[in-house]
Amino acid sequence: xxxxxxxxxxxxxxxxxxxxxxxxxxxxxxxxxxxxxxxxxxxxxxxxxxxxxxxxxxxxxxxxxxxxxxxxxxxxxxxxxxxxxxxxxxxxxxxxxxxxxxxxxxxxxxxxxxxxxxxxxxxxxxxxxxxxxxxxxxxxxxxxxxxxxxxxxxxxxxxxxxxxxxxxxxxxxxxxxxxxxxxxxxxxxxxxxxxxxxxxxxxxxxxxxxxxxxxxxxxxxxxxxxxxxxxxxxxxxxxxxxxxxxxxxxxxxxxxxxxxxxxxxxxxxxxxxxxxxxxxxxxxxxxxxxxxxxxxxxxxxxxxxxxxxxxxxxxxxxxxxxxxxxxxxxxxxxxxxxxxxxxxxxxxxxxxxxxxxxxxxxxxxxxxxxxxxxxxxxxxxxxxxxxxxxxxxxxxxxxxxxxxxxxxxxxxxxxxxxxxxxxxxxxxxxxxxxxxxxxxxxxxxxxxxxxxxxxxxxxxxxxxxxxxxxxxxxxxxxxxxxxxxxxxxxxxxxx
Ligand code: UN1
Numbered sequence: 001x002x003x004x005x006x007x008x009x010x011x012x013x014x015x016x017x018x019x020x021x022x023x024x025x026x027x028x029x030x031x032x033x034x035x036x037x038x039x040x041x042x043x044x045x046x047x048x049x050x051x052x053x054x055x056x057x058x059x060x061x062x063x064x065x066x067x068x069x070x071x072x073x074x075x076x077x078x079x080x081x082x083x084x085x086x087x088x089x090x091x092x093x094x095x096x097x098x099x100x101x102x103x104x105x106x107x108x109x110x111x112x113x114x115x116x117x118x119x120x121x122x123x124x125x126x127x128x129x130x131x132x133x134x135x136x137x138x139x140x141x142x143x144x145x146x147x148x149x150x151x152x153x154x155x156x157x158x159x160x161x162x163x164x165x166x167x168x169x170x171x172x173x174x175x176x177x178x179x180x181x182x183x184x185x186x187x188x189x190x191x192x193x194x195x196x197x198x199x200x201x202x203x204x205x206x207x208x209x210x211x212x213x214x215x216x217x218x219x220x221x222x223x224x225x226x227x228x229x230x231x232x233x234x235x236x237x238x239x240x241x242x243x244x245x246x247x248x249x250x251x252x253x254x255x256x257x258x259x260x261x262x263x264x265x266x267x268x269x270x271x272x273x274x275x276x277x278x279x280x281x282x283x284x285x286x287x288x289x290x291x292x293x294x295x296x297x298x299x300x301x302x303x304x305x306x307x308x309x310x311x312x313x314x315x316x317x318x319x320x321x322x323x324x325x326x327x328x329x330x331x332x333x334x335x336x337x338x339x340x341x342x343x344x345x346x347x348x349x350x351x352x353x354x355x356x357x358x359x360x361x362x363x364x365x366x367x368x369x370x371x372x373x374x375x376x377x378x379x380x381x382x383x384x385x386x387x388x389x390x391x392x393x394x395x396x397x398x399x400x401x402x403x404x405x406x407x408x409x410x411x412x413x414x415x416x417x418x419x420x421x422x423x424x425x426x427x428x429x430x431x432x433x434x435x436x437x438x439x440x441x442x443x444x445x446x447x448x449x450x451x452x453x454x455x456x457x458x459x460x461x462x463x464x465x466x467x468x469x470x471x472x473x474x475x476x477x478x479x480x481x482x483x484x485x486x487x488x489x490x491x492x493x494x495x
Contacts, residue, residue: 002032005180007043007204008187010050011197016205017042024180027093027324028314028363034091036180039205044172044213047201051143051170052219054198059140059168061196066166067117072193074110077103077186084154084185086316092150092179093323093363094278095315105155106186109447109464113162120167120469128490131483138473140168141245142221145214147207147235149227150326151281153179154186159447160224161186161200163468169222173202174214178326180204207231215239222246224471226283226463229384229410229456236459247461247471249452251384252412254442255288257401257427260295262417264302266439270415272306274441275390276322276368281330283457284413284435284443287385288374289392290401296394300372303392304350307368312360324363325387331364334387338369341380346371346391376404384410398423402430411454413442434462 002023006013015021016037023035037043058066077084085099094102122136146160157175164171175183187202203210211231215223215238223246225235232250239246256274258267274286291299313320325331331354338352351369366388374381374391381391395401405414415437416427424438434453435445445451450462461471481487 002035004035005037005184005204007037007039007047008191008200008202009043009047010053010201011191016040017046022177024091024178026090026363027326030362033087034181036177036204039203039210041209041213043203043205044210044217047172047203048143048217048219050198050201051172054196055143055170058170058196058199061168063120063166063168064117066168067114069190069193069195070110070114070117070162070166073189073195074107074114076189076192077107077110080185080189081107084182087185088153088179088182089315089323091181092153092326093315094281095320095323096318098278099315102152102155105152105447106158109155109158109162112448113166113468116163116166116469120473122475127479129481129483129487131481132487133480133482134478136475136477138167138469139476141472141474142169143219144169144171144472145217145220145223146171146173147211147214147223147225147227148173148175148183150176150178151278151283153182156226157183157186159451159463159468161190164224164472165190165195165200167469167472169472170198171200172214172220173200174210175202175204177204177206216242218242220244222472225249246459247463248459249283249463250457251283251386251410252285252453252457253288253382253384253408253410254284254286254413254433255290255405255415256286256442257405257414257416258289258291258295258299259398259401259416259418259420259423260292261419262295263419263439264295264299267299267417268302268306270417270441271303271390272310274415274443276307276310276388277443279322279325279366280388280390281326281386282443284445285386286415286442287390288381289390290395290404291392292401293394293396296392300349300370300392304370307370308350310368312355312365312367314359314363322368322388324365326364328364330386331366334366334385334389337380337383337385337387337389341371341374341378341391344378344380345373346378346380347373351388376407382408398426399430402427406430406432409456412457413437413445413453415440415442434458
């Protein structure tokens with residue numbers, strides 16, 4: 001029998017109030033992976049009530065104690081890593097080695113934020129007045145709504161939930177309906193680690209039902225969202241109307257720049273990994289390769305040869321390089337870009353089709369695809385595809401490469417391959433994305449540095465690192481006057 005999962009509200013595992021459920025299937029095999037509550041607005045309201053009730057006590061809990069609970073959750077994730085990784089592969093398709101990486105990223109974030117229990121540094125600074133003390137401290141925002149995608153179903157929730165918790169917020173968490181088991185595993189680890197009831201609540205369901213209520217509910221003080229640009233912009237508008245702060249991560253159209261002097265074998269490894277790792281379903285995926293003219297033909301030929309050799313399959317098989325696409329809607333979307341690219345005049349150099357050979361017929365598989373002769377303004381070179389498709393663009397110079405790189409509506413990640421240190425530094429200076437890699441691909445950000453991007457990728461916030469603390473706290477500035485008399489700032493000469 002398919003296992004049934006519940007919401008987590010006020011420390012209890014509960015079905016949706018409506019009693020309705022939905023099933024999720026393995027995108028590689030079509031086998032059932034679990035049944036989940038199809039929650040509605042009432043369930044969100046219950047979760048917000050529970051979070052509001054728990055928030056004062058959690059806020060009053062010393063931050064190092066909050067950190068200790070996170071640390072214990074990290075220990076559970078370490079212990080269960082292998083099982084959680086397999087379940088993650090089964091529910092969303094990425095290959096097992098990458099699923100382990102997803103869990104590891106959550107472990108890293110959990111330990112890192114556990115340490116923040118004893119940091120969360122503010123500032124102490126001299127006052128302009130005598131006998132007066134000045135400092136700033138971080139305060140929690142209140143109840144935080146976290147809305148997360150399916151592509152990093154344990155890592156991304158951890159980027160939001162761990163910093164929110166350690167800084168003293170209560171959380172209402174709405175995971176993607178395409179990967180709720182990983183969300184369950186993460187929440188369960190925190191519950192088993194001793195998180196008090198109501199501090200973290202999870203409501204599973206669809207965006208239109210659950211996500212919209214999380215965004216609109218007046219009891220939620222802040223929204224942190226990762227997902228598509230279209231949904232993110234709608235959320236931003238709703239939050240603006242409600243006067244609610246919102247932190248958005250909304251994808252990318254990332255490029256790898258390859259200069260004439262690059263180590264081509266290294267660049268090739270970087271492109272294969274960044275374009276086709278996670279089946280291209282990363283917001284950091286390289287869906288453009290901007291190549292200087294002298295090495296363009298050779299690089300294109302070598303890339304196509306490598307892409308054609310990649311083995312599609314079930315992510316649990318050790319022989320699989322590229323797993324399935326997460327669901328049929330995404331598969332159709334990826335497929336639609338093949339026609340778009342051809343109609344625009346790009347050359348389909350390899351891939352470009354779904355594949356149904358043998359066992360692959362049971363899942364949502366799409367061939368690793370390379371377009372050559374793409375130009376910067378084509379839709380395949382401008383729009384996020386979120387699948388195993390990359391487009392090669394020929395350029396004459398470093399300056400042109402930087403201009404093409406920056407000329408898209410997103411600004412998440414860029415990589416440059418060159419052996420010329422001057423060119424590398426000029427690129428770092430000129431590139432306007434939030435992440436820049438030199439001689440490494442566009443994917444693989446580490447959790448203790450800021451993560452996020454410019455333009456349509458975000459709205460000025462960063463996740464991870466100490467930047468995450470800025471999202472989930474308010475600064476409180478404190479002045480203590482011990483002079484025993486009225487002192488007037490900016491008017492000391494009148495003292
Ligand atoms: C995402 O695709 O939304 O840098 C996140 C990376 C990973 C995170 C990706 N550490 O590719």
